[in-house]
Amino acid sequence: MPAFTVRQATAEDAEAIADVHGDAVRGLGAAHYPPEIIAEWGAPRPPSRVRDSMEQGGIFFVAIDPEKQGIESVLGFSSYAVDGDMHRIAVYVRGSAARQGVGRAVYTAAESVARAAGAPAIYVEAALGAVPFWTALGFETLDRFDHTLTSGLLMPSVRMQKLLVPGGWSV
Numbered sequence: 634m635p636a637f638t639v640r641q642a643t644a645e646d647a648e649a650i651a652d653v654h655g656d657a658v659r660g661l662g663a664a665h666y667p668p669e670i671i672a673e674w675g676a677p678r679p680p681s682r683v684r685d686s687m688e689q690g691g692i693f694f695v696a697i698d699p700e701k702q703g704i705e706s707v708l709g710f711s712s713y714a715v716d717g718d719m720h721r722i723a724v725y726v727r728g729s730a731a732r733q734g735v736g737r738a739v740y741t742a743a744e745s746v747a748r749a750a751g752a753p754a755i756y757v758e759a760a761l762g763a764v765p766f767w768t769a770l771g772f773e774t775l776d777r778f779d780h781t782l783t784s785g786l787l788m789p790s791v792r793m794q795k796l797l798v799p800g801g802w803s804v
Contacts (some may be wrong), residue, residue: 639738642693647680649707660728665762673782694742696735711739720752759791771795
C-alpha cells in the first residue's frame with residue numbers, strides 16, 4: 634500500500650482532482666457501464682468546475698502520495714456539499730490506488746465535516762461498482778434510478794444514505 638496523507642484540498646488541486654475523476658471512471662467504472670457512458674462520464678472535466686464548487690461552499694479532501702509529483706501525486710478525493718437540507722459526499726480514487734484505503738480515508742475526512750455541521754445523514758448517488766464501497770462504510774440503499782447525463786444517456790445509479798444520528802431523517 635502506498636504511503637499517503639489526507640488534507641483539505643485547495644483551488645491549486647483542482648486540475649489533479651479533475652484528473653482523478655476521469656481516471657477513476659475510466660479505470661473502475663468501465664467494468665459496470667457500456668463504453669458510451671464511460672466516454673461521457675469520464676471525459677476530461679475543466680478544473681474550473683472544481684474551483685466553482687469550492688467557491689460555492691464545497692469542501693474537498695485529497696489523498697497525496699508524497700513520492701509522486703504533479704497531478705499524479707493526488708491518489709483520490711472526496712467532496713462534501715450541502716444541497717438544500719441534504720449533506721452529500723462523493724469519492725473518487727485512481728484505479729492504481731483502488732482498494733488501498735484511499736477512498737475510506739478521504740471519505741472519513743468528509744464525514745467528519747458533515748458531523749461537525751450537524752448532518753443527520755449523508756446522501757450519495759452511487760455508481761453501480763461503488764455500491765459495495767458505500768455499503769462497507771455503513772450506507773443503505775434507498776432506491777435505484779437512472780442518472781441522466783448531459784447527452785441524455787441514462788446511467789443506472791443507486792441512491793444511498795448513512796444515518797449519523799439516531800432517528801435521522803430518511804429520504
